[in-house]
Amino acid sequence: MKAKRWMIAEPDAGGVRRLAQEMHCAPLTAAVLSARGIENAAAARAFLSCARSGLHDPFAMHDMDRAVGVIRGAIERGERIVVYGDYDVDGITATCTLVDYLRTAGAVCEYYIPNRLSEGYGLTRQAMEELYRRGTRLMITVDSGITANEEIALARELGMKVVITDHHECHDELPEAEAVIDCKQAGDTYPFDSLAGVGVAFKLICALDGDTDAMLDRYADLVALGTVADVMPIVGENRILVAEGLQRMERTRNIGLQRLLAEAGMAERHLTASTISFVLAPRINAAGRMGKADLAAELFLTQDMDRAIRLAVELCEQNKLRQTTENEILNQALTQLRGEYDPAGDKMIVLAGKGWHQGVIGIVCSRLCDRYGCPVVLISIDSDGIGKGSGRSIGSFNLFDALTSCSDLLDRYGGHALAAGLTIDESNIDALKARLKAYAETHVTRQQLIPQLHIDCMVEKEWLTIENIEGLSMLEPYGMQNAEPVFCMKDLIVEDITPLSSDRHVRLSLSKDGTRFNAIWFGTGAGGLGFVPGSTVDAAFHLEINEYHNRRSVQLVICDVQLSECEHRADQLILNLYNILMQDGPLTALEARRLLPERKDLVAVWRHIVCRAEDGRLSVPDGALSRRVSWESRREINIGKLLVSLDVFSESGLISYHFKEGMINVCLKPYEGKADISGSVVLRTLQSMAG
Template sequence: MNFKWNYEPPTPERKQQAKELAEKISMSPILAELLIQRGIKTESAAKRFFRPMLNELIDPFLMNDMDVAVDRLNDAMGRKERIMIYGDYDVDGCTAVALVYKFLLQFYSNIEYYIPDRYEEGYGISRKGLDYAAETGVKLIIVLDCGIKAIDEIAYAKSLGIDFIICDHHVPDDELPCAVAILNPKRQDSTYPFKHLCGCGVGFKFMQAFAKNNGIPFSQLIPLLDFCAVSIAADIVPVTGENRIMAFHGLKQLNQNPSVGLKAIIEICGLTGRELTMSDIIFKIGPRINASGRVQNGTETVDLLVEKDMQKALAEAIHINEYNDQRRDIDKQMTEEANQIVARLESQEHQSAIVLYGEGWKKGVVGIVASRMTDMYFRPTVVLSCNDGIASGSARSVAGYDVYDAIKSCRDLLENFGGHTYAVGLTLRVENIPEFRRRFQQYVSEHIGTRQTEASIDIEAEVDFKDITKKLLNDLKKFAPYGPENPKPLFCTRGVYDYGTSKVVGKQQEHIKLELVDSRSSNVMNGIAFGQSQAARYIKSKRSFDICYTIEENIYKRGEVQLQIEDIKPSDSDNG
C-alpha cells in the first residue's frame, strides 16, 4: 500500500477523439484512449498495431554497411572459408548465434559457433577465442550482441588474417573497430529508421539481407522468429516498430511450432499447452537460457537451441534446468547479502543510486541482483563482484532513466564498459570503487527526476466494473505483445467493496483471493492480489477501497475475466 498512483484523466477533447476512434474500430472508448496514449490516433494506424505484418519489416539494406556485410559473407562462402559465429553468453547473444548458425547451415557447412566463457574470458571478444579461431583456420567471424567496443581485439584478429562482421546494438564509442562491416542501428551515422533492435534482431536483419541478395524466400526465415521473440522479451527492448512485428510473429511461432530446443525448454518449464506470452519468456524461458552462461558456459545453451532431436534436446534442457536451480540458490543468497549491506548503509536512503560490491560474489548473477535491488529501492543500482583486484558487474536502471550516461560519466575510472539505457556491464580496479561510487551517485542525483525514484504506478484508465466485459478482455488481448513502450495497461476502480467472500490464500497465507463489487453496478468481479495479505483486515472491515489492476483471463476458467490486483488503498487515501 505504499505506491503513489499516477493518473491523468483524459481531457474532453481526448475523450471525443477516443469516442470517434472507438466507433471506427468497433472497440470500447476505454481501449481507444489507450491507443491514443500510445500515439495511435487513426483507424489505419490501429489496424497496423493490432495486425503487425511481416511485409512491413524495414528493408535491411537501409542499415549502414549491410551491403558490405552481405558481399563479404558471399565471398567467404564462394571461397569455402571457415566461418565462426561468435556471440555473448546471455539470452540475446545465444539466441542470435543460434539463429544465424541455423539459417546459414542450410546453405553452407564450413561453419561453427563460439560462446566465450564468462569466468575465463569475460564479456565480449577474447584473445583466447581469436587464437582458437586462427588455429582452426577461421577467416571470417560474425559477432553478435557484442564487439562494438572491441577495437584492440579486432585489430589483433586482423593481424591474424581474420575479418569481422559486427552485429551489435550496444551504444558505440566515437571510434569504431576496424571491422569489414559494422551493423548497429545505434551508430552515430546510422540511417536506419528503427534504433531499438536487440542483438538477435540485428542478426535477423543480416540474414534477411543475405536471403534477399541470394534469392532465398523470406518464408525460410519465419521459423527463426521464435528466437527473436525470446530475445526481445529477455533483453527488455521497446516492443514497438520492428520489434513489435518480430515479437508478434515470433510468439505465434513459439506457440504453434517452436524450434526443438525451445520446445524442450517450454516442456521443462511446465508451459506445454498454454498460450505463451512475453511474461512467460521473461520469467520462465529466458532465465533457463541464461542459466548455462551464468553458472557454466553458454555454449551448452546454443547446443540446445540448435538441436534437432527432441530426446537429446530434453536431456540438455533438464541439464540446463539444474543450472537454473543452482542460479536461484546463488541469487537468493547474494540478494540477502546485498540487502544486509543496504540496511547497514543508513545514509543510502538519502542517495539517489546504489553501488554494492562483494568479494567472491558470482559474476554471472550480479545482473539479476542489480535488477532486484532496483525493483526494491527504486534507484539505479550497480552490483560488482571483486576478484584479484578487479571488480566486474552490472548496472540496472529505473524506468525513464539512462544509466548508460551515468556510467559513461565515470569512464576514466573504468577498465571497460558497455550497454544501453537500462543495462550496462562494467569493470574497474577495486581501488577505484569508492571514487566511482561517489561520482556515480552524484551524477545520478543531478540528472534523475524525483518521480523516477518513487514507488509509483502509472494508471492508464479509470473504469467501473460494468465496463469490464468479455469483449473488453478479448479486445485487450490485441494490445499484446507487451513490453517497454507498450506496457500491459493498468486500470483503477474506486470505491469497491468486499462481496463477503474474499479470503487469504497461499502456503504462507500471503495472497488474497477477492470477490468484489463496486457502488455503480451489480457486477461481481473476481481478483487475485499476490503478496498483499496485509490488506485483508481492511478489506473485511466492510469499508470501501480503491484498486489498481490488470485485466486477465482466468487460466483455469477460459473466457472468465479476472483482475490481477497490483495495489489496494483505502478510498479516503491520497492516491496521487
C-alpha cells in the same frame, strides 16, 4: 506495499467513441490506443498491423550487399566461418539462427560465445588469436562487435575477414571490417533502428537467402525469443517478428525449443510475450550467467531429440542453481543492510561481498532496488582484491553520472542512467560507498525515487466485461513501447483478503456499487498491505479472463493499490484530534476514547514493531502502519491510537520515532527488565478525558 506515483492518462471521450466506431473495436481498446497517442483509424491500423508486408528490404541496411558478398565468397571457397555471439538470450538466438542457416547453405560454420565469468562481454584479443589458430578465416559477429575496434583490427591483422552485425550504439569511429551492419551507425537510412541483435542477424539471413517468407517460417520463433528477452520496443518490424514468432513457437520445429517448452510446463499452451519474459528467458539467461551459455546454444542447434531432452533439463537445473545462488547473495546483502543502511536517511545502497557470483549480482541489484526504492550497487570482490560491480537505478537518478563523479576511484565503468557496471580495487570501495551516498543525497529527493506507474485510463465497472477484455487481444503482442494495458478504478470496497502461497501473494475480493470483482496481487502478501477488509481503495490493474471449472470470469491482476481519498480524510479527522491532544487542547470524552488505546491495542502495536523491525528499525508508509497492525491483530486501531501507542512506548524509553517524507520511522531502544507504561503522561491524560 511499495508506493508508486500514478500517472493516469485521460483520453478524450469523444475521440475514444469515434475511434471505436472506425476500428469496430470495444471502447476499452479504443481508450488504450487514444491514451497512447493513437487517435485515428489510419494510425491505429498502422500501429496494430502484423502483416509480413510491413517488413523492410534487408538491402536497405548499410553494407548489407557487401556482407552478403563476403559471406557467399567464403562459403564458395569452403573457408571456416565462425559466428561470434554473446551469452544472453539475444546473443544466443542470434548465434543459433545464423549458424543454422549457414550450415544448411553449405558453409563450414562454428560458433564462439565468450564465457561471462572468465572473459566478460564482447570480443577479446585472446579469442581473436584462438579463432585464427583454429583456422577461422571469416568471423561474423552478432549482438556485439560495434565498439571492438582494437580486437577487430587484430583479427584482420592475423588474417581473418570480419563482418559485424550489431544493434548497439556506435562510436564515432567504426571498426575497420569488411562490412558493418548496424542501423544506429551514422548515415544508415534503414526505416527501423530498434531491431534486436537477433533481428539484425535475421535480416542478414533474409538477404543471403532472398526469401523472407521462408526465413520467417523457419526462424521467427527464435527471433521473437531474442527480441522480447532483450526488451526491445514491440512496434514496427519487431511487432511483426514477435507476432509471427509466437504463432510459430506454438508449433515450433526446433526440437530444442520444443523440449525447453515441455520442461518448463508450457507445451501445448497459448504462448505470449510474457511466456518469453518470465518462463523461457530466465532459463536461457541462467546458462550464460553461470558461465555455460554453450548449453543453450547447443540446445537450439541439436538435431538429436535425446540430447535436446538432456540439455533442456540441464538448462532448468542451471536456472535453479542461479536462483539458489541469487538468494544466497540476497540474504548476505540483507544481513549487511541491517548494519549499514538507514532507510530514513540513506538514498542509495552500496554493498560489497567476497566471492559473490558475478553472473547474478545484477539480478540481486534489481531485487534490492525494487524492495527499497533506491539505487543499488553491489560489488563482488575476488581473491586478488579486484571488485567487479553491477548497479541498478530507479526514478530520475542517473547512475552513470553518479559513477562518473567517482571515476578517479574506478578502474573501469560503463552503462547508462538505469544500469551500469564497474571495476574497482578493493582498497577504494569504502571511499566509493561514501561518495556515492553523498552524491545521492544532493542529487535526488525521495519523491523523485518513487517509481511511476503509467495507467492508460480510468474505467467504469460496466466496461469490465468478458467481451471487452477479449477485445484487448488486438493490442498484443505486448512489450516495450506497447505495454500490457493498465486500468484504474476508484473507491472500491475491500470485501475480503486471502493470503496465498505462504503469504507470498494475496487474493482480494473488491466491490464497486454492489458488483464484486476477484483480484490477485502477485508478490505482495497480506502482511505488507496498507488496508484491511472494509477499507475503500483505488486499484490499478491489468485485466484477464479467469477460467475455472468451465466457468469464465473477469479477474483483476493488481499492479498497485492506494487508499481512497475518503480514507485519507478519515485519517485526517483522527489526526486533527491527535494534534489537539498534543497541543493540550480540549477533547470531548467521545473524542478521547477514539484516541485511547486499550491494553490489547498496545500489545498488538508492540508485537508488530518487534516482529517486523530489522536490526531494531522499522520504516513504514504513515498511512499503512495502523492498518497493518489492525489486519494482524483483528482489532480496530486507527492512526490516532497508533500514534498514542508510539508515544506511550517513547515515554517509557522503549522506542524513538519520527516522520520523514511520508514514512513513520521507528527505532527500538535497548531495554532490560519489564517496561512500566503506567507512568505515561499521554495515557493518563487520555484516560482522564475519556471519563
